[in-house]
Amino acid sequence: MIFYSEKPIISKEHDLLGRAKVASYLAKEIEHYKNKDSLTIGIVGKWGSGKTSFINMVLENFKENDKYIVIKFNPWNISSRKQLISDFFLQLSNNIKKENKSDKIIGTIGKSLGTLSKFFKPLGLIPPLSLLVWGVI
Structure with missing residues (x-):
C-alpha cells in the first residue's frame, strides 16, 4: 500500500497526475496575453482535487523568468x-x-x-x- 500526502505539490517534478503540460500551456498563454484589459482565470474543482497544486505548477513557470x-x-x-x-x-x-x-x-x-x-x-x-x-x- 502506498500513501500520499494531501499537501499541494510545489513543483512540476512532483506531478503524478500529468497536469504539468497543461500548467505550462496555461502559463505560456498568460505570458503571451497582450490585451490591455485585465485577465481573470478560474480554476474550479472540488476540495482536494489539486487546484493549488495546479496553480503552483503554473506559477513555477513565471518564477523561472526574471521578467515577472x-x-x-x-x-x-x-x-x-x-x-x-x-x-x-x-x-x-x-x-x-x-x-x-x-x-x-x-x-x-x-x-x-x-x-x-x-x-x-x-x-x-x-x-x-x-x-x-x-x-x-
Missing part, C-alpha cells in the same frame, strides 16, 4: 474583512521591495503601496473580488 514577480495572496488567512485590502497592499509592497531592491522606481512603488495599505486599514474598505487572486505582475 510572483506574489501569492491568500485571503483565507485573514480573520477580518476589514483587513483584506490593507493586507493585500502590504503583501504586494513587501514582495515588490524584496524582488527589486536595486531598482529605485520599483522600490519607491513598493514603499508607496506599503503606505497605501496603512491608509486603507482604518477605513475597512473591501476590494472587488477580482483583487482576491494569486497573480503575476
Whole structure:
C-alpha cells in the first residue's frame, strides 16, 4: 500500500497526475496575453482535487523568468474583512521591495503601496473580488 500526502505539490517534478503540460500551456498563454484589459482565470474543482497544486505548477513557470514577480495572496488567512485590502497592499509592497531592491522606481512603488495599505486599514474598505487572486505582475 502506498500513501500520499494531501499537501499541494510545489513543483512540476512532483506531478503524478500529468497536469504539468497543461500548467505550462496555461502559463505560456498568460505570458503571451497582450490585451490591455485585465485577465481573470478560474480554476474550479472540488476540495482536494489539486487546484493549488495546479496553480503552483503554473506559477513555477513565471518564477523561472526574471521578467515577472510572483506574489501569492491568500485571503483565507485573514480573520477580518476589514483587513483584506490593507493586507493585500502590504503583501504586494513587501514582495515588490524584496524582488527589486536595486531598482529605485520599483522600490519607491513598493514603499508607496506599503503606505497605501496603512491608509486603507482604518477605513475597512473591501476590494472587488477580482483583487482576491494569486497573480503575476
